[in-house]
Structures are given as structure tokens and as C-alpha cells.
Amino acid sequence: MTTGSRRSPLALTILGLLEDGPLHPYRMQHLIKQWGKDQVVNVGQRATLYKTIGRLAEAGLIEVHETTRDHLYPERTTYRLTDAGRAASREWLVEILSTPRNEFPEFPAALSFVPMLSPRTTRDLLAARRDLLVQRLADREALVREAGVELPRVSLLETEYLQAIIEAEIRWIDTVVAGLSDGSITWDQGQLQDAARRLDEDS
Template sequence: MTFRRSPLALAILGLLENGPMHPYGIQRLIKQWGKDQVVNVGQRTSLYRMMVRLEEAELITAGATERDERYPERTTYHLTDEGRRICREWLSEILTTPRNEFPEFPAALSFVMLVTPETAGELLSQRRELLTKRISELHLELRSEVDGQPIPRFALLETEYQVAVAIAEAKWIDGVLHDLQTGKLTWTPGPV
């Protein structure tokens, strides 16, 4: 069975490399390690559905079920040899091959002419402010510690990447805002 990769599937397989875990533990680790900035685990049901799909594809297998009066039943999952192989294959493909991922922002830019240049400038200025805040938050994350020790750089590479992308986007927006303000960029027809 061919399994379509996703960031969540890759995260699950990657975390199971360290040993058996139950879905709640996986979700908790993703959030603790800040990986929820690049992997959507907001809805636990999505995580559980993905675990079922990975098990059906024989990339993971269910192990023991833990019972504790304080918590619901928790089934522990193990990575299969095929799951380990697929995880490495996906990682290699993703790291080597750029791919168009269809993010929302470029899609919205493709229809920016539906608002006036003035409105576009206001909206992009708001985005620029939020990017500045996001860059500051990411810089704090890069300096975070666990048990008084700095987090190793390899564990923060995705955050470094997010900072670089946010800075590049902010710089690009600055250029567009400049061009809108100077009239170099417009889509409002002038007098005939």
C-alpha cells in the first residue's frame, strides 16, 4: 500500500524512532519540543486518525494497552522496519527536492487586485507588523533552554528556517509597500 506522506506522518514515525509511545505522548512531545510550529497537532483526533492510517499501512504496530484510573486507555505504538525505511525515504526526498506546497499567502497575493492599492498597503502593513512580532518570538525560541541547558542547534533548524523565511518575507513586503507608496506599483487605472 502506498502511503501519502505528510508532516504529521513524518513526525509520528520520527518520534517512534526513539521507542514505543502512545498518541497522547506523541502529541505532548511535539508541543514540548516546539514542533507544533511546523506540524499541525492541534486536534488530537487528527493524530489518532493518522495513527490508524499508519497502522493500516503497516508502518507502525500497536503494542500494549496501558490502563490507569486517572487516564483513558492508552495503546502504545511501535515503529516497524518498513516504517523506519519509509521515514528515512521521506526525509531524504523532502530534504533534497523543493516542492510547491500551495501556501495561502501567495494564493491571496494572486487576487490582491480585488482590493484597492491603498487597502492592499494597509493589509500588508498589518502583516508586516505581525511578522516582526513572529520574528521576535522565534528568536526567543532559538535562545530557549531545557533544564538550564541550551537546546542543541540541530533541534532548532526548523526554527532557524522559519526566522529566515519570515525575515525574507518582511523584506519583500517592505519593497512592495515602498512601491505602493511611491506609485511604482498600482493596478488602479489612470485617466484616459
């Protein structure tokens, strides 16, 4: 099946929110924040949400349910899920859950150019990143505790995943910072140029 619409985390989130019934964009944005989906989905500005809604409507995955007018509020258009949208959300979930994909985050890209900096500067920057990750981990754990609601584990899977990723990155940074501190990870321009020259000769 082809949906005619490009898959994205925000598009999947909109389809998922509409599973429980029609919503207008403001309510969608509120629920994304309330349910912590903004931790895993980059909503950006409200214009981004409206643009994605428009794209899903053009593809026939959602449709206008009703438009209401009230002198106290601006005109509000409510959207509902179509059968095609329900099928698309299932298809996307199956693909995403079963098949890893290269997503090209910026941190690994920056790591590939670390030799532009000195080992000492790299060590200090990674140590600063570690401190921020530790704080982020503590903040996430506090949010879960402060919710004060006993949620089924399935509702917290994305939070568990993010925490596991942060914990793994902290452990990895610790090994790299240790290597940069004891000199087992080091480089200089001459060493890098020799490696690049050997690579050219072998290719």
C-alpha cells in the first residue's frame, strides 16, 4: 500500500491523536505537550503543525469534520481520521518498529570532524555534554515522578527508550573522556595526513 504522503514523526503523531476522535489543531498541539510527545516529536512552530495537517488532508489521510464559528474564538476547523489514514498509520508503525533506518542526527556528524579540534578541547566539550545529559536524565525522571499518575508501562515506552539512550551515551562519553585524558585517544595533523594519504593509496 502507498499512502501518497511522506511519513514523518509529526504526521504519525497527528494520525495517532485522531484515533480517539476529531480534533482541531490547537487541541492537537495541547495534547502533544500534555502527553510529553514533544520529547520525541519536533513540532516546531504552529505553522509546522498546520503544514503537516494540510499535507495529510491533501493525501486523503485526514479530512475536515466540521468548522465552527464563535464570536469569542477564531474560526476552528476540526479534523478526523479517514480509513486511508488509519491504514497508513498502521503501515508506518509496522515499518518503523521493525526496520531501523539511518536518521543522520547531528552529533555523529560532529564526531566525524573532531580532528578539527584538539584532544583537550574535545575532552572538555564532551565532559560538558555529559553534565547536560545527566541533568536531562534527572529532569525526565522527575517529570515521571511528578505526574503522580500510575500509567501502564506501554504509555512510557518512549520515555524508557529515551532514558536508555541517554544512559548509554553517558557511559560511552565516559570511556572517550577517559581515553582523551590518559592519551590513549589522541591525534595530530601529521598523523591524520599520513592516514589520509594511505587511504588514498589503497583506494
